[in-house]
Amino acid sequence: MSELELPLCISCRSPITPKEKGVEMFCPNCGETKFWRCNKCRELVNNYKCVKCGFVGP
Numbered sequence: 300m301s302e303l304e305l306p307l308c309i310s311c312r313s314p315i316t317p318k319e320k321g322v323e324m325f326c327p328n329c330g331e332t333k334f335w336r337c338n339k340c341r342e343l344v345n346n347y348k349c350v351k352c353g354f355v356g357p
């Protein structure tokens with residue numbers, strides 16, 4: 300399989316495969332940055348940080 304441009308999980312930086320069905324969301328603070336979270340990080344409620352405004356949260 301060639302390197303597709305898979306979205307990276309903002310928490311663990313691992314690529315999210317279409318099979319995995321991660322969650323695409325916008326930063327709840329600034330609403331400008333769109334990022335992905337994998338199912339694992341959602342379950343573990345891992346922290347993420349918005350690259351734009353620095354908001355940290357689950």
Ligand SMILES: [Zn+2]
Nearest residue numbers: 308311337340
């Ligand atoms: Zn993750």
Ligand SMILES: [Zn+2]
Nearest residue numbers: 326329349352
């Ligand atoms: Zn933000």
